[in-house]
Amino acid sequence: MRLVLKRQDDLLKKVEEISGENVFACYQCGKCSAGCPMSTEMDLLPNQVIRLLQLGANEQLLDCRTIWLCASCFTCTARCPKGVSLTRLMEGVRLVLLRTTKEDQVSPKEMEKEFLPQVALISALRKFTT
Template sequence: MSAINLTTTLKHEQFIEQVSRESGQPVQQCYQCGKCTAGCPIAFSMDVPPNRVMRMVQLGLRETALSCNSIWLCAYCSTCSVRCPKNVNLAQVMDALRIIAGKEKRAKTARARHVELFNRNFLNSIRRYGRLHEFETMTMYNLKSGQPFKNADTGLYMLSRGKLKFLIQKTSQMDQVKQIFARVKELEEK
């Protein structure tokens, strides 16, 4: 009989508990029917199919679950969630995993990094203006992802149809928006 490391088991349980709490989902309910993966439109490009991500969570495999690119590529389309025979909202589980992985700066592959960078830039725009400024967000994304001319054709297309605005539209009561970001940070650090 092989030895069981109780410290590892405890860590596994902590992870299962953390994902269940943050997603609000009964992750133990999944019985691996695979319906989520069968219907997932993005599964073809994921390194780990959604049902296996779910299994990793059930087994408490923190490292493997948080380092796959699937959690970043999930588009939150929620097809899995509405088809799950056990009513597990898997999109919400993916969201929780993304949040945990994001806080621990775990987006490492190119695909994952690009999603994380896009999200970060998007939020920066809201933090500064209260709203998304598409042009600046796109430009910053291109610069920071080291591909300055990526989507340049898209930008030109948009410009030609009057769909790019350089003028920044701000929420007037920016103090309220700033308060939201500050208070969230404060509460999370408590």
């Protein structure tokens, strides 16, 4: 594993613009990862998502499952000592992907298997589709 570092901040800039957050305000204490309810399901820890943004490791970041597992529960945001909203940054990364690839992460068909409350359907469509 070796990452060649070079300035590659197009993704970073877009994510910061969408989220209104400063990625470099994060000092990588890991408190977000320590409390994330979804961390057991994730391939990258939440703090690593920010780390890859800081490093400009865009490919590794855009490939991860983590951003699609974030449930926008705001636990990380509520406890971040630096007041960084990782919840917003996650949304920023998701939106960059959705907007650029135009690929939905879920189709209404997949959600037809059982009877679901509307609030679940609408929220999922909002978060996972373009």
